[in-house]
Amino acid sequence: MIHSLMISKPIQLLLLCTFALFSDVVFADPPYNICSTSISYAKDSSFENNLTNLLSSLSSNASISKFYNTSNGIGPDRVYGLYMCLDYITNESCKTCITTATEDIVKLCPLATEAVVWEEFCLLRYSNSNFIGSLNVTGNIGLDNKQNLSEPEKFESAVNQTISNLTKVASFGVSANMYATGEVPFEDETIYALVQCTRDLIASDCSRCLQSAIGDIPGCCYASIGGRVLSRSCYLRYEFYAFYHGATGPTNSTTGKKESKNNSSKLWMITGIIVVVGLVIVFVIFGLYLVGIKRKRQSKNGIDNHQISLGSLRVATNNFSDLNKLGQGGFGPVYKGKLRDGQEVAIKRLSTCSEQGSEEFINEVLLIMQLQHKNLVKLLGFCVDGEEKLLVYEFLPNGSLDVVLFDPKQRERLDWTKRLDIINGIARGILYLHEDSRLKIIHRDLKASNVLLDYDMNPKISDFGMARIFAGSEGEANTATIVGTYGYMAPEYAMEGLYSIKSDVFGFGVLLLEIITGKRNAGFYHSNKTPSLLSYAWHLWNEGKGLELIDPMSVDSCPGDEFLRYMHIGLLCVQEDAYDRPTMSSVVLMLKNESATLGQPERPPFSLGRFNANEPDCQDCSLNFLTLSDIVPQ
Template identity: 65%
Template sequence: MWIKVGAGLSAVIAVLFFSACTCTMRRRTNLRTEEIANIREEQSLDLAGRATVGDDYSDKDIKGEVTSQDLPLIRLDVINEATKQFSDENKLGQGGFGPVYRGTLEDGKEVAVKRLSRTSGQGQREFLNEVLLIARLQHRNLVRLLRCCLEKNEKLLIYEYMPNKSLDVFLFGSRNGVLLDWQRRLSIINGIARGLLYLHEDSRLRIIHRDLKASNILLDYEMNPKISDFGMARIFDGNQSEANTNRIVGTYGYMAPEYAMAGLFSVKSDVFSFGVLLLEIISGKKNVGFHLSEEGESLLTFAWKLWSDGQGLELMDSMLEKSSAATEVLRCIHIGLLCVQEDPADRPTMSSVLHMLASDTIALPIPKQPAFSIGRFVAMEGQSSNQKVCSGNELTISVLSPR
């Protein structure tokens, strides 16, 4: 009798022990799988982040990343034919990345081809960053990366072609501004805001562009804006809200003060750049090189003074007098001034900006005076600033040495 009971208890204990071991092994396996997935995701995010802060990457690194993104490849001979062997007549411009060419594929489709300069280490990082980021982004207000070519030491990115070039050509050209009436400019403002909102909040990655400006806004056949050039962009993961870098990249006049002076960037630094761009669209004037006084007053401080004195409409481009509505122009100036406030905490998010643009009944807070001089500082002895100015469909970069 006791022998049978003992045998039964032993069997039950054995079953329970086996079950416990099985559960433990499954939990460990699941945890290990989850850990591997997290590590891979962190490595992907880290690689994308490091691509903008000065690390070098071999051809093997780049080819591996392009393959991992499942980006369609295109043969070099097809691109050679499309660009007429990269002829000067098809060259759209020159950037820190390298030259950009117009091409026509066999089916008649027009494309823009970015060709990595073989002597540009900076372009190598930008190339990898664009592959990692923009290949995974889809939005009507972001330029689309179509294909990639990696043959015979050539590294080429193939984009949709933007026939109307970039926004700065229309805003700051001697006669082109007349082609942008108020409704068209308002549409462009809203399109840029929607593209930024997608990058900051609606895409599966939280992305800080870091080089938003008029020359990086391309215009399609219908003058719809598309944000381009993601070589300087950075990914934020999880609940990360800001980061710091020793490598300041961007463009004079568009950089938020906390970024230009201390290397601190966040979604609010993009909002600042958007505010500068908004005031440029309204005024038809560049913030860079804008001087109306011996003190070197910027477009931002000039706009704030006019608005504070109740003379905001004096900022408006004279070409808009017949097509604009005064209340809409003044509201947009107000929103632009909110975006360029010195303290990042005072600036709205892009979702708030879109709400303010969409409704004339939302009460707007009073903006504080913007920083006196934006994006300008003197490098310390032994340091230098390097500004590369490009045009059209190219990337424009100013690499600054922080003090």
């Protein structure tokens, strides 16, 4: 017997593939696809270029998150896309699957302006129309296991009941990933079932998608011992074996018409397996040696590809001219620059009083460059030269949210719809940091000036100077050095130095209330009883007078009931007790689902924070870019 503890993971995977060669083929081979035929795009067109960039972006994010959606381009040539990997596979397998899907989708759907491809463990989809957050159950594909049951009616009823129960868990239960699995006994067997929705859907649409897929089961899989339904927005599967735990087929012959194997064929199989396994082990050992060499080269290339010389940055900023200065952050000035290829960038020149070494700085930067989300500012490169440490970001022309939001003239650009887009974008960005990235990251300095706006006024969270990375099991941490911004800090952090994901939820709640009212929390004063925007908002909401806080600039485009619902969600986020605040996954669901039941918010703290990140001294300059407390990939 070969023990798995004595074999490396790559060898285990190859052994699994070897055994799979001898098992029955029960499904047609992927990929499966749907391609639009009504409209085609032209070769070498802007649409094709945008599609290529979008597919590259999706593939690059797959090693970080198992779900991601984005868009590329502007106007009629804009392309929207998303991918979803099945939640039980690893990030590495997700990356492999999406890479394959990006190659297959252009081969299977050449010049199509809309396409969907399903691989074995993932879904990839793009379109020239914005489908993000919209349900589409047309064109579902049903696949049946080729082994049949002799009495299918009872089995079909059990399957429907099992998947219906899982649908409730994935749609309205505790699953933040809209994913659920379940195991139920059936006669002498066990039914293993899985459901999953794309995370851009609201809970009710996830339920509708899976209910539609359940309705497709009789047409594709009647009398079959297993089946799958592939939808544009959801996925379901059931089998007589634990496929989501790594099993590759049924373990006995009680499922129907499996033919028995004679002793000679079994002996031939065992002999063949031993020979193949021996050869595989030899090749794998040699392959691992080559992989080790390749990884070393890739690591060196990864640094070289993103490191920019100090001389190039001096040229880009006209030697860091004051005319190019965009502002002064807590950790150094920020300059606008133009690289040699014409790309406009924002360059942060970090304080020189850091005690952090160059190697540690480079490792942290390369780590954060893996964080890719449409609502996070993209880090493009860095520079380390002596005491100089610089970060190069994408340039966002509309500046920071506070400049637009708190200026009476600029605020006219933010109608109610745009404000909701900004709120939802910020929420998705924070959720990505907390739950969907490889790392569990607490930003710790969420505020309007740390949200930048792109060409289309879409929000991007910036400035990770005070962010902390949590290990997977950590829920709360403590610091003796409290840094932050007055008006945005959670009370437990300001008073005791305690921070967690709920600290970011508090900062988001302040931001939400500022965005819908157009009023700044810091410096707000109404009376001794309501000395902050938060307390004043809670006071008005509690008395049924919340509409008095509507920003006059958006009153014509703002439905009163919608304003009150967003105000309600904001107040839930800024409750004094961190335990009472919702998680960001719950916040995102509340924002998307208008029918969601909202609890009664408790009174917010009346005074917030006592410290400012923009102090002139250097007491916390060692937090150059990202302070790490245990780097544990999620």
